[in-house]
Amino acid sequence: MNFDFSEEQQMVRDSIARFVQDDYDWDTRKAIVASDDGMSRDNWQLFAELGWLSIPFAEEHGGFGGNIVDLSVVMEELGKGLVVEPYFPTVVLFGGLIARAGSEAQRAEWLPRIIGGEVLGAFAYVERQSRFALNDCQTTATKTGDDYVLNGEKVVVFNGEQADHLVVLARTSGEQSDRDGLSLFLVDAAAAGVDKMAYPMMDGQRVANITLKDVNVGADALLGDEGGALAVVDALTDEAVIALAAEAVGIMGVLNAKTLEYTKTREQFGVAIGSYQALQHRMVDTMMAYEQSKSLLFKALCEYKQDPAMAAETVHALKVLIDRNGKHVFGEAIQMHGGMGMTDELDIGHYAKRLMMINTTFGDANYHRNRFIETAYAA
Amino acid sequence: MDDPGFQQRLADIEVELMALEFTELRTLATQAAGGFPGPESSLLKIKGTELQQATQELLMEIAAYYQGVLPTDLDPDALGHEFAVDARKAYMYGRAATIYGGSNEVQKNIIAKYVLGLE
Numbered sequence: 351m352n353f354d355f356s357e358e359q360q361m362v363r364d365s366i367a368r369f370v371q372d373d374y375d376w377d378t379r380k381a382i383v384a385s386d387d388g389m390s391r392d393n394w395q396l397f398a399e400l401g402w403l404s405i406p407f408a409e410e411h412g413g414f415g416g417n418i419v420d421l422s423v424v425m426e427e428l429g430k431g432l433v434v435e436p437y438f439p440t441v442v443l444f445g446g447l448i449a450r451a452g453s454e455a456q457r458a459e460w461l462p463r464i465i466g467g468e469v470l471g472a473f474a475y476v477e478r479q480s481r482f483a484l485n486d487c488q489t490t491a492t493k494t495g496d497d498y499v500l501n502g503e504k505v506v507v508f509n510g511e512q513a514d515h516l517v518v519l520a521r522t523s524g525e526q527s528d529r530d531g532l533s534l535f536l537v538d539a540a541a542a543g544v545d546k547m548a549y550p551m552m553d554g555q556r557v558a559n560i561t562l563k564d565v566n567v568g569a570d571a572l573l574g575d576e577g578g579a580l581a582v583v584d585a586l587t588d589e590a591v592i593a594l595a596a597e598a599v600g601i602m603g604v605l606n607a608k609t610l611e612y613t614k615t616r617e618q619f620g621v622a623i624g625s626y627q628a629l630q631h632r633m634v635d636t637m638m639a640y641e642q643s644k645s646l647l648f649k650a651l652c653e654y655k656q657d658p659a660m661a662a663e664t665v666h667a668l669k670v671l672i673d674r675n676g677k678h679v680f681g682e683a684i685q686m687h688g689g690m691g692m693t694d695e696l697d698i699g700h701y702a703k704r705l706m707m708i709n710t711t712f713g714d715a716n717y718h719r720n721r722f723i724e725t726a727y728a729a
Numbered sequence: 730m731d732d733p734g735f736q737q738r739l740a741d742i743e744v745e746l747m748a749l750e751f752t753e754l755r756t757l758a759t760q761a762a763g764g765f766p767g768p769e770s771s772l773l774k775i776k777g778t779e780l781q782q783a784t785q786e787l788l789m790e791i792a793a794y795y796q797g798v799l800p801t802d803l804d805p806d807a808l809g810h811e812f813a814v815d816a817r818k819a820y821m822y823g824r825a826a827t828i829y830g831g832s833n834e835v836q837k838n839i840i841a842k843y844v845l846g847l848e
Contacts, residue, residue, distance in 0.1 A: 478809040481793045505809045506794040547807060551797035552817060559809060628834065677786075684824050688832065692824050699821075706789070707797045714790055716734045 353648055359423050365400055366424060370431030376697055379554075382434060387512060388556040389435045398467030403441055407449055411461035418589065418654045422596035422647070429600030432697070432704055434554040436470060439509035442593050443586070444471025447517045451534060451574030451582045460536075472513035472539075474504035474560050475583065482713040484519070484583050486527045489562065491520035491535060498522075498572065500535060500543075500565040508711075510558025511548035513539050518562065519583065522576050532580050534573035541565055553704040585658065587712050588665045592654060594708045595647050598672045601701050601708075602640045605683040608698065609636070612687055629686065636682050639675035646671050666722035673715030676705040735790070742783050749776050768844045771836040778826040778833065785823040788816040796820075 355363065373393075382390050397403050406421050407413025414420065421442070428437055445464045448456060463469045480486040489502025500520055507516070516537045524531030537544065543565035546558040574582050610633060613624030623629055650668045653661035680702035684691035691698045709715070730736070752773060756766050789796040795813035805811050827833045841847045 476794050503809075506798075547803065549801050549803055549808070550799045552799055552821075553797055555797075559807070628837075681824075685827060685832075688828055689825065691828075692821065703797070710790075710793050710796055714793070716732060716790065719734055720732070 351652075355419070355423065359420055362402070362405070362420065363423050363427055366402065366427035367430070369396070369400075370427065370433065374431045374433060379432060379434065383554040388550065388554070389512060393435050394470070395467050397435065397437070398465065402437070403467055404465040406441065407445065407461050407465060408457075411457055412465050413461065418592060419651050421589075421593055422651060425593045425596040426600035429597035429704070430604050432554070432601070432700060436472075436509035436512065436555075438590075438593065438597075439473065439513070440464065440469075440471045442590055443473035443508070444513070444515070444517055446586050446589060447473060447534060447573060447582065448536075450586060451579070456536070456570075456573065469515055470509060470513050472507050472509040472516050473519075474507045474510070474516050474537075475519040476504060476506050478503070478505055482717045483527065484587070485529050485532065485580055487519055487521050487532055488526055489518065489520045491522050491533055493522070496569045498535065498567050498569070500537065500562040500567065503559060503561045505559045506557050507546075507560050508555060508557055510546055510560055511556035515539060516544075516560065517573060518560075519579060524577075529580050531577050532583075533576050534579045534582065535567055536571045536573055537562070537565060537567060541567070551707065553707040554700070555707070588654070588658060588661060591665050591669050591712055592647070592650050592661075594711055595643070595650070595668050595672045598676050598705055598708045599640070599644050599647055601705055602643060602676060602679045605679050605698065605701050606633075606636050606640050609633070609683045609686050616688075623686070632682055632686070636679050639678050643672055643675045663722065663725045666718040666725060669713060669718035670715045670722060673709040673718075676709055680705050735787070738783075739787060742780055742787070745776065745780055749773070749780060752776070768840055771831075771839045774830060775827075775833045775836050781826055782820075782823050785816070785820040788812070789820050792816050 382388070382393075401414060402424055404412060404414045405416040405424055407415070409415040424437070425442075441464065445461065448460045448464075452460065460469070464471065475484060477486065477488055479488070489500065489504065491498045491500045500518060502520065504518065507513075510516075516539055518535045518537050520533055520535055521528075521531055522533040539546065543563045545561045545563065547561075548556055548558040551557055610624070613629055613633060614622055616623050624633070646664070646668050650661050650664045653664055680698075683698050684702060687696065687698050690696050693699065713721070752769065756769050756773065760766055792810060792813040795808070795810040796817055798808065798810070798813050798817065800814050800818075831839075
């Protein structure tokens with residue numbers, strides 16, 4: 351088997367790595383996180399110019415026509431720099447849903463704008479009571495004539511503060527947790543009846559709770575088939591989990607490298623702490639955790655690239671392993687850095703916080719272990 | 730709470746907590762009998778802080794997406810979650826528990842040297 355990346359993938363990787371190294375140092379990132387917008391629109395334009403926003407989209411819409419491997423290369427490198435600009439919410443989720451479910455007209459309208467960096471998007475799918483159950487949806491969309499009227503509340507919407515447009519998951523029929531009867535709608539974040547309450551998260555993201563009160567949208571706002579959204583969202587979730595796992599692998603690699611460097615230089619009782627066998631064995635464990643995560647990511651990539659349905663089981667396994675190994679890696683990174691590892695000044699804790707948010711996004715280890723059991727051990 | 734995977738891990742913590750309580754009582758009994766608390770206090774520190782972190786981790790899992798919320802002046806009703814902010818604070822501060830007061834690595838060195846006699 352050949353696990354080498356193509357020349358094009360290597361170029362994208364190098365270009366993001368260069369950006370992180372030259373233009374996204376720790377102080378710059380800190381200033382961006384603390385700024386009013388919590389992101390840099392100049393950076394976003396740069397991402398558009400460099401073609402990063404086009405990676406997963408079809409060439410007919412001005413995209414790069416990339417596959418899951420291309421996307422994971424981008425995510426891994428963005429992860430290494432803890433880049434807070436909303437690539438995941440806008441490109442992977444918002445753009446991903448339009449690319450999957452949108453009509454030809456909707457794709458032609460929206461994808462070029464995403465690629466050009468003209469629109470920031472978000473996917474509003476979590477509710478107070480839902481946890482990770484995407485089908486647990488109380489937000490409603492009621493058909494009135496040709497239009498729909500949306501009512502309800504979505505919480506912890508990634509990029510909810512800055513998004514110009516949202517894809518909202520709403521119920522067009524059925525009961526609260528039915529798997530049928532869910533639909534996706536494109537909603538202007540500035541439309542009448544849309545109210546957002548933004549707040550910051552520990553990983554530097556800005557999220558929002560978004561309330562919808564008699565929000566009127568036309569029939570052209572419906573994304574995909576009425577009542578059939580769950581299949582689309584489930585399929586997107588698999589891709590999103592792989593993308594997040596790639597980001598997590600990038601982060602784990604950075605944490606291990608920084609911790610290794612620290613144990614080689616930090617002296618205690620007159621010697622480098624890395625000279626103690628007890629710590630050496632633990633450094634080996636974290637190295638293995640990283641390599642193991644990368645291997646399972648590669649398995650998921652190979653399967654998904656061939657046929658997304660093939661990857662279903664591996665995607666659940668991947669989320670379980672990323673959660674467990676991520677906690678192991680950041681736990682050891684903090685512990686071995688001693689008290690310093692927790693401070694706001696050192697970036698170790700910030701990498702840890704991003705891993706924690708990755709772990710909970712689209713289901714934590716416990717959730718995916720249950721899904722894995724259902725998928726793999728089904729009678 | 731009715732999730733079997735979650736219950737299993739909660740039970741694992743509970744089982745160890747029950748043992749920890751009696752390790753603590755044994756230490757106190759030695760003291761009450763006029764003895765000095767020995768190296769078993771290192772054991773208390775190691776197990777106590779590990780279990781503390783495990784419990785804090787479970788609380789974060791319960792908070793799910795909300796676990797990352799930073800303190801703001803939003804009230805819990807508007808936010809949609811009661812304890813997420815406190816859970817996150819406790820979890821983050823809890824990371825220090827295995828480091829301060831003689832890190833757990835140092836505690837293990839103490840046990841190795843003074844209890845097990847390893848030099």
